[in-house]
Amino acid sequence: MTDGKLVFRIIKDRLFQAVVILFSFAMIVPLFLIIYYIIRNGISVINWEFLVSLPKPMGDIGGGIANAVVGTAMLVIVATVFAVPLGVCAGIYLSENKKGRIAYSVRLCMEILQGVPSIVIGIIAYSWIVLSMGTFSALSGGVALAIMMLPVIVRATEETLKLIPENLREASLALGVPYSRTIIKVIVPAGLTGILTGVLLGIARIAGETAPLLFTAFGNPFMNINIFKPVDSLPMLIFNYATSPYPLWHAMAWGASFVLVVLVLGLNIVTKVITNRWKVRF
Amino acid sequence: MAISFLDNNEKDSIMLKAAVLKNRLGSETSMREESQPEQIRASFLSDSVFKTALNVSAVFMLLILAGIFVTLVLESIPSIKAAGFSFLTGKTWDPVFREYGTFVFLVGTLVTSFLALIISIPFSLAIALFSGEYFRQGVFSSFLKSAVELLAGIPSVVYGFWALLILVPLVRTFEMKAGIIPYGVGILTASLILAVMIVPYSASIGSDIISLVPSDLKEAALSLGSTRFEMIMKVVFPYARSGICAGILLSLGRAIGETMAVTMVIGNSNLMPENIFSPANTMASIIANEFTEATGDVYVSSLIEVGLVLLLVSLIITVTGRYIINRTSMQQ
Numbered sequence: 001m002t003d004g005k006l007v008f009r010i011i012k013d014r015l016f017q018a019v020v021i022l023f024s025f026a027m028i029v030p031l032f033l034i035i036y037y038i039i040r041n042g043i044s045v046i047n048w049e050f051l052v053s054l055p056k057p058m059g060d061i062g063g064g065i066a067n068a069v070v071g072t073a074m075l076v077i078v079a080t081v082f083a084v085p086l087g088v089c090a091g092i093y094l095s096e097n098k099k100g101r102i103a104y105s106v107r108l109c110m111e112i113l114q115g116v117p118s119i120v121i122g123i124i125a126y127s128w129i130v131l132s133m134g135t136f137s138a139l140s141g142g143v144a145l146a147i148m149m150l151p152v153i154v155r156a157t158e159e160t161l162k163l164i165p166e167n168l169r170e171a172s173l174a175l176g177v178p179y180s181r182t183i184i185k186v187i188v189p190a191g192l193t194g195i196l197t198g199v200l201l202g203i204a205r206i207a208g209e210t211a212p213l214l215f216t217a218f219g220n221p222f223m224n225i226n227i228f229k230p231v232d233s234l235p236m237l238i239f240n241y242a243t244s245p246y247p248l249w250h251a252m253a254w255g256a257s258f259v260l261v262v263l264v265l266g267l268n269i270v271t272k273v274i275t276n277r278w279k280v281r282f
Numbered sequence: 283m284a285i286s287f288l289d290n291n292e293k294d295s296i297m298l299k300a301a302v303l304k305n306r307l308g309s310e311t312s313m314r315e316e317s318q319p320e321q322i323r324a325s326f327l328s329d330s331v332f333k334t335a336l337n338v339s340a341v342f343m344l345l346i347l348a349g350i351f352v353t354l355v356l357e358s359i360p361s362i363k364a365a366g367f368s369f370l371t372g373k374t375w376d377p378v379f380r381e382y383g384t385f386v387f388l389v390g391t392l393v394t395s396f397l398a399l400i401i402s403i404p405f406s407l408a409i410a411l412f413s414g415e416y417f418r419q420g421v422f423s424s425f426l427k428s429a430v431e432l433l434a435g436i437p438s439v440v441y442g443f444w445a446l447l448i449l450v451p452l453v454r455t456f457e458m459k460a461g462i463i464p465y466g467v468g469i470l471t472a473s474l475i476l477a478v479m480i481v482p483y484s485a486s487i488g489s490d491i492i493s494l495v496p497s498d499l500k501e502a503a504l505s506l507g508s509t510r511f512e513m514i515m516k517v518v519f520p521y522a523r524s525g526i527c528a529g530i531l532l533s534l535g536r537a538i539g540e541t542m543a544v545t546m547v548i549g550n551s552n553l554m555p556e557n558i559f560s561p562a563n564t565m566a567s568i569i570a571n572e573f574t575e576a577t578g579d580v581y582v583s584s585l586i587e588v589g590l591v592l593l594l595v596s597l598i599i600t601v602t603g604r605y606i607i608n609r610t611s612m613q614q
Contacts, residue, residue, distance in 0.1 A: 013509035020416060023408030027485075028429045030478045034436060034444050089339035096336065106340050109347045115600030116350065117539025119566045120589045123573070124350050127357055127586075147346060154343070180332035208437020211541035211566070215574050235439045235542075242443040243546060250447065257440045268435045 035261075042258025045251050051259070055221055058246065065256050067223045071138065071231035072263075075217060076203055078142025078227060083149040084199055090150075091157020091195075092183060106154075114151040121147050122212035130216060136230040141217025145209060149202035156198020160191040193278040197271050204267035208260055210235035234260045350593075358587035360579050369587060375552045375568070377576070382584040384591065386554050390562040391592070394469050394544065395537040397558060398476035403530065406481045410488030410526070415518060418493065434482035442546035445475040450547060462559050467549035469558045475543050480533040487529030491522045491610065525610045531603035539596045541566040565592040 049064060056063030090106060097103045125144035130136055164187055172182040188195070213219075218230040219240060234256050241253035361369065365382050372383015409430060417423040446467075453474075454466030495518050503513040519526075549561020550571055563571070565588050576582045 009509050009512070013511040016511040016514075017416065020408045020411050023405050024412040024426055027405045027409060027433070027478075027481055028426070031429055031433050033448070034441070035432075037444060037448060038440070086339050086342060089336055090343050093336040093340040102337075102340055102344075106343050109343050111604050112597060112601065113343075113347055115535055115539070115597055115604075117541065117566060117589075117592055117596055119539070119541040119569050120350070120354070120593045123357075123569065123586055123589045124353055126573075127353050128349075150343070150346070179329045181328075183332070204435065208439065210437070210439040211570060214570055218574075235437055238439050238443055239542065239546070242439075242446055253443055257443060260437055261440060264435050264437060265432060268431065 038254065038257050038261055041251065041254035045255030046258055050255055054223055055252070058249075061248070063252070065234070065237060065252065065259070067220065068232045068234045068237040068256060069259070070223060070225065071217065071220070071233040072207060072235075074138050074225065074227060074231055075141050075145055075213070075233055076207060078138060079145035079149055079206055080199070080203065082143060082146035083153055083202065086146075087150045087153030087198075087202075088157050088188075088195060091154045091198075092161065092188070094154065094158040095161035096183075110151045110154050113147070118148060118209055118211040119214075122214055122216055125212060125216045133228070135228070136216060136218035138217055138224075138227040138229065138231040141213045141231070141233070142227070144212035144216050145206040148209060148212065149206050152202040152205055153195075153198045156201065157191075157195050160194025160198070161187060163194070164190050193274055197275050200267055200271040200274070204264050204271065207267065208235055208264050210239050234263075354586060354590040354593065358583050358590050361583035361587045364580050365584070369584070370591070373554060377572070377578075377581050380580065382580070384565070384568075384584075384588055386552060387563050387565045387568050387588065388591070390469070390548070390555060391538055391564040391566070391595070393555070393558070394472050394476065394548065394562070394564055395534055397469065397473035398480060398537050399530065399534050401473060401477035402481045402484065402533065405477075406484040406488055406530075406533070407526070409481070409485035410492050410529075411514065411518075412489075413485075414489035414492030415514065430482045430485055433478065434486075438479065438540060438542045439546075441475055441479055442543035445471060445543060445547045449475060457559060462557075465549055465559065465561050467547050468561045469548065469555055472544045472548040472564075473558070475547060476537050476540060479540065479543060480537050483536055484526075484529040484533040487532060487607070488522075488526050491525030491529065492518060494525075495521045524606050528603040528606035528610070531599055531606070535596045535600035535603060538599065539566060539592065541570050545570045565589075565595075 049062065051064060051069065052066050053062070053064035054066055094103055094106060121144050124147070125140045129140035129143055133140070168186060168190060169182055172186045173179070177185070213233055213236050217233055217236065219236040220230045220232045224231050238253045238256045238260065241249040241256070244250075361382065364380075365372065369382060369384060370388065371385055372381065373385050374381045374383050375386060409426065413423045413427055449471055450466040453468070453471045454464045457464040457466070499517050499521065500513055503517045504510070508516065544564055545567035548563060548567055550563055550567065551561040552563055552568075555562040569585050569589055569592075573582070573585050576585055
């Protein structure tokens, strides 16, 4: 009798384990399906021509995504230029002032900012920059992306600088080095890889964002390198082509998806390699 | 004298660090030896400039967030004036007749997100148990972890595109077989793709929390003769409950704010959805669809007010989740 109960309990245990394993690996199925379709449909479109030429008018075979690649690069650069100095400074502030009302509110503020839906950030950049300049522009898209990037950079900087031991700073100050030099030449270089990781993660987060660009960078079928004019970007191009009814444009969108996924996942992998190899440790 | 309290290792490491520092700062320290009063003053000046820069950047963060709220509220004043409270309860969204009721979108958002959440919970719990309890190390665990990270890294527009071309026909076939109007697009399709997108978040938080359960508690349960399943049910889950809930809340917050993938597959209908197969619209997707085409102050302002409502809903959820997580990790 007791044996039967025991067997039942063991069976239940094994069954549960099997279910856990099954459900865990079931989640890999969509990942494989997505990557499979992107590779299968994307790789046939991709060639040098695709990367360096401009989109052709509808109906013409060929054409490429050069404008979107350049646009994405511009948006990322603008966002990085805005977000990195600000974010790193704020991160240093947080690690220098661990307690205090401002530090507490900045931390809370970063958590809230991370939770703001991306489309709302698009509205904000629209009302701050597009309305005041009177035109959609790469600048406004870059600012929207910078706002999304800030929390990642601030958090990474703060977390990294927290790991730097106190005696390093004390040694530097004891040598008579001014406070600002101590931070810039001792503390920040010691945590540089951590900060770099944060920046790369931030870029990976924004490179695939579409929603904040819908009414800021807007999209543009022509090549444009003026940051005060609308630009195209890879995610916008995928969105526009994907929602069109033409198979030819769908093929282009697969190609662009391939490029975008390789870009974003590549950034993630580089970040991982950096963290593993040059980990900040003391 | 003080040095003698340290053991040799520590002494060595301090000497080493001092040597490294001297090397790095070589030029400055030699300068300081014969330092002039002006140089000292200059360094104090740069110190105060530096500190001001830090303070300004920290305060700037607060200003950005405050600016976001102020802008949204200011821009939605025309709509608040025009519609008042019926903005939230009105069931008709018809810009042509200047009727702006967002109840339909509120329902669309909540139904889509909760459905996605319900679909995703078994998977994220399984992954959390897999990498937090069953297989903490090893090839399988790291394989699963990288797979989940990959899922989190894929841009949402790519999810949307894939769902539009692959998932929508599948759902349509299913609907035809089941005898429902075969839209293909709709709440169910959006929830399915959303579920895939939010699993990584709740799974990674869940596995972190589950691996924090003290092993002496688990060992005590096992030594009393419970099976691993009973141990998980009676020790791990009760202990990790609040953390797991917080992870689920955070992923719900993400689902509510998610725009692109949902916009592409939800079908964009402004009518009240009849069942989970019918097309609908969420708050995020209505903004994405109509913002650039909106004409007239009240129309634009209504869309911005939708954004404000969306922000508030997702903030309440995210901040609650974060609060619970911070509290639980503080206890440990």
